[in-house]
Amino acid sequence: MENLFGLADHEDFFSRRCIWVNGPVIVGAGPSGLATAACLREQGVPFVVLERADCIASLWQKRTYDRLKLHLPKQFCQLPKLPFPEDFPEYPTKRQFIEYLESYAQHFEINPKFNECVQSARYDETSGLWRVKTVSTSGSTRTEVEYICRWLVVATGENAECVIPDIEGLSNFGGEVVHACEYKSGEKFKGKQVLVVGCGNSGMEVSLDLCNHNASPAMVVRSAVHVLPREIFRKSTFELAVLMMKWLPLWLVDKLMLLMAWWVLGNVEKYGLKRPSMGPLQLKNTMGKTPVLDIGALEKIRSGDIKVVPGIKRFSCDQVELINGEKLDIDSVVLATGYRSNVPSWLQESEFFSKNGFPKSPFPHGWKGNAGLYAVGFTKRGLSGASSDAMRIAQDIGNVWKAETKQKKRTTACHRRCISQF
Numbered sequence: 001m002e003n004l005f006g007l008a009d010h011e012d013f014f015s016r017r018c019i020w021v022n023g024p025v026i027v028g029a030g031p032s033g034l035a036t037a038a039c040l041r042e043q044g045v046p047f048v049v050l051e052r053a054d055c056i057a058s059l060w061q062k063r064t065y066d067r068l069k070l071h072l073p074k075q076f077c078q079l080p081k082l083p084f085p086e087d088f089p090e091y092p093t094k095r096q097f098i099e100y101l102e103s104y105a106q107h108f109e110i111n112p113k114f115n116e117c118v119q120s121a122r123y124d125e126t127s128g129l130w131r132v133k134t135v136s137t138s139g140s141t142r143t144e145v146e147y148i149c150r151w152l153v154v155a156t157g158e159n160a161e162c163v164i165p166d167i168e169g170l171s172n173f174g175g176e177v178v179h180a181c182e183y184k185s186g187e188k189f190k191g192k193q194v195l196v197v198g199c200g201n202s203g204m205e206v207s208l209d210l211c212n213h214n215a216s217p218a219m220v221v222r223s224a225v226h227v228l229p230r231e232i233f234r235k236s237t238f239e240l241a242v243l244m245m246k247w248l249p250l251w252l253v254d255k256l257m258l259l260m261a262w263w264v265l266g267n268v269e270k271y272g273l274k275r276p277s278m279g280p281l282q283l284k285n286t287m288g289k290t291p292v293l294d295i296g297a298l299e300k301i302r303s304g305d306i307k308v309v310p311g312i313k314r315f316s317c318d319q320v321e322l323i324n325g326e327k328l329d330i331d332s333v334v335l336a337t338g339y340r341s342n343v344p345s346w347l348q349e350s351e352f353f354s355k356n357g358f359p360k361s362p363f364p365h366g367w368k369g370n371a372g373l374y375a376v377g378f379t380k381r382g383l384s385g386a387s388s389d390a391m392r393i394a395q396d397i398g399n400v401w402k403a404e405t406k407q408k409k410r411t412t413a414c415h416r417r418c419i420s421q422f
């Protein structure tokens, strides 16, 4: 194959398997990558999907707890072009969601290249192409491949890596310490005192699950948090907010939401759940902080089954000391301390993505960068944000693709070797 790149790269270029991709390379086979692939399929654009895990939607299949259900009603979580089956409940279970994603991939004939972890991707100015390097390991064999393409779609997600906080003494703690992404069920914690660090949706749901398995959780609430009921007057709170936003300004919707939350849940501050000064929607829009949609944890907090405790000072072998001086005997720790994007670790680019691994421009402008670079699923708006990005990206690439293939048909046939799925 002709070396399209600068001389400095000459040796590196010939030392690995090199594959030309006709169409975009999509990095990540989660819901965002699948949605983009499906929309590209509809546009008639070929593509290659690279996935580091051995399955689609690895976050859902491998890194979530058993009792998980979608937090939002199904109409806000389905991907473009293929709705959920009609008999799915309002809040599909994790298993149902995975089944849906599997049939989605099958329906649109999306066959990702599994076990291929993208190590680096950079735009080559000389050739005007992206160079995407992957490593896959099978037993003791390590294979390196370089994909060369004109368009690169980043779909590695907002939750690619776990955040593990640096807390004094944590490494000396004698009991089990797991991140929420490793937590499957409270069964093995039966009869144990468990410290749950974090009070977002995961922290609340893990605490509830621990209670339901006869463990005794204490949940660390360090900062202010908005807890809203999942439903108000039998209507999804999220749906109500979306409806109100059509006619009312955001500040007013926020006020009404808080009024309704107070009506349904009462004053949650007396249980140690201080509300932020900013309203829930404004906080979500400006800081990306998702409100907690309560599915039963609050009742357990009221009854004292879940203990709410302030921030942590330090851990010792079998205890945690809190900032108020209180010391608790604990057996295990679950870190519900969130996730982060891993884009900065592999994408060599700093104009479109910021250092925190999110596009610099906020929604709805963060889907398209320069030189054929795209981002899907970094909107802090869950699956509906990912769907909207996916449709825009496919349309944008599809327009160029159609114009160029039409032109090419009129001139000469394309002789380049193509491995993309078409």
Ligand SMILES: Cc1cc2nc3c(=O)[nH]c(=O)nc-3n(C[C@H](O)[C@H](O)[C@H](O)COP(=O)(O)OP(=O)(O)OC[C@H]3O[C@@H](n4cnc5c(N)ncnc54)[C@H](O)[C@@H]3O)c2cc1C
Pocket (backbone or CB within 6 Å): 027, 028, 029, 030, 031, 032, 033, 050, 051, 052, 053, 056, 057, 058, 059, 060, 064, 068, 069, 070, 071, 072, 076, 077, 116, 117, 118, 119, 155, 156, 157, 158, 159, 160, 202, 342, 346, 376, 377, 378, 381, 382, 383, 384, 386
């Ligand atoms: C517990 C939990 C519950 C949630 N519930 C909801 C909900 O109810 N509704 C909602 O709208 N949103 C929800 N979300 C938000 C969630 O982010 C989305 O549901 C969704 O999974 C995002 O899809 P994604 O494809 O962008 O990212 P992911 O699902 O994280 O997929 C990204 C994929 O990229 C792969 N990858 C990462 N790095 C590389 C690399 N270097 N090379 C190759 N592959 C790579 C990963 O293995 C992964 O498979 C929830 C999130 C969590 C953590």
